[in-house]
Amino acid sequence: LLVIKAIVEYDGTDFSGFQRQPNRRTVQGELERSLESIFREPVKVIGSGRTDAGVHARGQAISFTAPEQFPADKICLALNSELPIDIRVQSSETVGDDFHARYSAKSRTYIYVVLNREAPSALLARYVWHLRNPLDLSEMRRAADGLVGIRDFASFGMPDKPGASTIREIKSIRIAQRKSAVFFAVRGNAFLRGMVRAIVGTLVEVGTGRRNPDDMSEILAAGSRDAVKVIAPSRGLYLTSVEY
Amino acid sequence: LLVIKAIVEYDGTDFSGFQRQPNRRTVQGELERSLESIFREPVKVIGSGRTDAGVHARGQAISFTAPEQFPADKICLALNSELPIDIRVQSSETVGDDFHARYSAKSRTYIYVVLNREAPSALLARYVWHLRNPLDLSEMRRAADGLVGIRDFASFGMPDKPGASTIREIKSIRIAQRKSAVFFAVRGNAFLRGMVRAIVGTLVEVGTGRRNPDDMSEILAAGSRDAVKVIAPSRGLYLTSVEY
Numbered sequence: 001l002l003v004i005k006a007i008v009e010y011d012g013t014d015f016s017g018f019q020r021q022p023n024r025r026t027v028q029g030e031l032e033r034s035l036e037s038i039f040r041e042p043v044k045v046i047g048s049g050r051t052d053a054g055v056h057a058r059g060q061a062i063s064f065t066a067p068e069q070f071p072a073d074k075i076c077l078a079l080n081s082e083l084p085i086d087i088r089v090q091s092s093e094t095v096g097d098d099f100h101a102r103y104s105a106k107s108r109t110y111i112y113v114v115l116n117r118e119a120p121s122a123l124l125a126r127y128v129w130h131l132r133n134p135l136d137l138s139e140m141r142r143a144a145d146g147l148v149g150i151r152d153f154a155s156f157g158m159p160d161k162p163g164a165s166t167i168r169e170i171k172s173i174r175i176a177q178r179k180s181a182v183f184f185a186v187r188g189n190a191f192l193r194g195m196v197r198a199i200v201g202t203l204v205e206v207g208t209g210r211r212n213p214d215d216m217s218e219i220l221a222a223g224s225r226d227a228v229k230v231i232a233p234s235r236g237l238y239l240t241s242v243e244y
Numbered sequence: 245l246l247v248i249k250a251i252v253e254y255d256g257t258d259f260s261g262f263q264r265q266p267n268r269r270t271v272q273g274e275l276e277r278s279l280e281s282i283f284r285e286p287v288k289v290i291g292s293g294r295t296d297a298g299v300h301a302r303g304q305a306i307s308f309t310a311p312e313q314f315p316a317d318k319i320c321l322a323l324n325s326e327l328p329i330d331i332r333v334q335s336s337e338t339v340g341d342d343f344h345a346r347y348s349a350k351s352r353t354y355i356y357v358v359l360n361r362e363a364p365s366a367l368l369a370r371y372v373w374h375l376r377n378p379l380d381l382s383e384m385r386r387a388a389d390g391l392v393g394i395r396d397f398a399s400f401g402m403p404d405k406p407g408a409s410t411i412r413e414i415k416s417i418r419i420a421q422r423k424s425a426v427f428f429a430v431r432g433n434a435f436l437r438g439m440v441r442a443i444v445g446t447l448v449e450v451g452t453g454r455r456n457p458d459d460m461s462e463i464l465a466a467g468s469r470d471a472v473k474v475i476a477p478s479r480g481l482y483l484t485s486v487e488y
Contacts, residue, residue: 010367056367086369119335120324122330122332125255
């Protein structure tokens with residue numbers, strides 16, 4: 001058996017998230033169904049992490065095992081001809097036997113996109129959070145600095161298993177504007193469920209003057225989901241890369 | 245009665261084109277339905293031109309009449325709260341009584357987007373034409389020069405009414421590349437049905453070496469739809485602006 005690593009892009013709009021669930025359309029479910037149809041045997045797909053319903057990916061990393069006799073360089077094309085149009089494999093390669101898309105990952109980078117202008121966009125409706133009120137980038141950057149580091153993010157999200165650790169490391173939060181788009185790039189070792197969206201929602205409150213940048217330490221200290229008031233909608237969120 | 249001009253953006257994917265048709269979801273149909281619900285009377289919407297099924301618009305211009313007592317500056321917000329998410333009005337203004345979105349238009353600009361790289365994109369699947377073979381921009385520009393001017397474009401498209409003139413003026417065709425996206429910007433006084441897609445399809449044949457840039461005069465001279473072999477798919481096409 002060969003271990004294969006692949007980079008996958010998907011439009012999360014019409015999926016109930018990454019993780020396979022019975023009777024739901026999921027990214028993992030579609031990937032496993034397509035691989036089974038190619039290899040003619042059951043395949044278990046491992047993702048670098050679960051993305052929530054509606055969240056997109058430009059660079060989700062997955063791993064799975066393939067039969068030796070299947071040419072590894074053909075997997076990418078074969079998968080794209082089996083997969084639905086809203087999932088596209090960008091590349092695939094043979095990796096070492098010990099590679100595991102989730103456990104081998106050192107960090108993940110998410111980008112959140114806000115369309116910050118008066119007029120809404122029909123063409124971007126599935127892909128951004130439209131906000132009319134101008135965002136103050138320097139205030140948001142000051143608040144973001146208060147979240148970087150190894151911290152207990154219990155206020156910002158839930159662990160996959162109840163009772164598991166809520167300590168994560170945020171390595172960087174960069175906020176940039178190009179024309180009317182505001183981008184939030186958040187890199188961390190791993191993320192709790194809903195964590196990036198809770199962070200962006202809270203930063204947007206700061207950016208519109210409804211919260212003080214210094215509130216972050218209080219929110220972190222609260223250790224309760226009630227401390228976060230705004231969760232950014234999933235349509236603006238992209239898992240952009242996984243670092244190994 | 246007031247005459248209102250509005251600029252409309254739409255995602256053409258789920259529409260049977262701009263023009264109202266019975267039992268089909270159309271942009272004009274949705275606009276008229278929404279305006280009727282706001283004004284509580286039948287409204288006739290005039291577009292600068294018809295876009296085909298699946299074609300998008302960033303700046304379609306429309307005109308319609310509104311009751312005097314309705315505040316003109318409220319129309320944009322009122323429309324956006326009535327319209328489906330894949331149509332968004334960008335702006336609206338009161339114009340002179342003689343304004344007609346179609347007959348007053350001096351020119352239209354369309355942009356066609358090709359994703360020109362090996363890997364397909366899930367996030368852009370609805371919005372670009374994906375082509376793996378590298379396009380030769382200078383060859384395509386040479387071919388495009390042969391189409392600019394006042395010419396009979398019968399080979400490239402059909403008039404709205406059978407037997408009507410097929411003479412149009414193309415004012416400019418500009419071709420640019422940014423990263424893996426190739427953009428074709430075509431400005432003309434007016435366009436036949438399918439004309440921009442037939443032009444882009446033919447230029448792509450030139451760009452991949454399957455046609456000679458000097459073929460354009462022969463294709464024009466043929467005066468027959470059979471002379472054009474490739475029609476670019478509608479998902480890459482955007483009506484971007486209408487000039488008055």
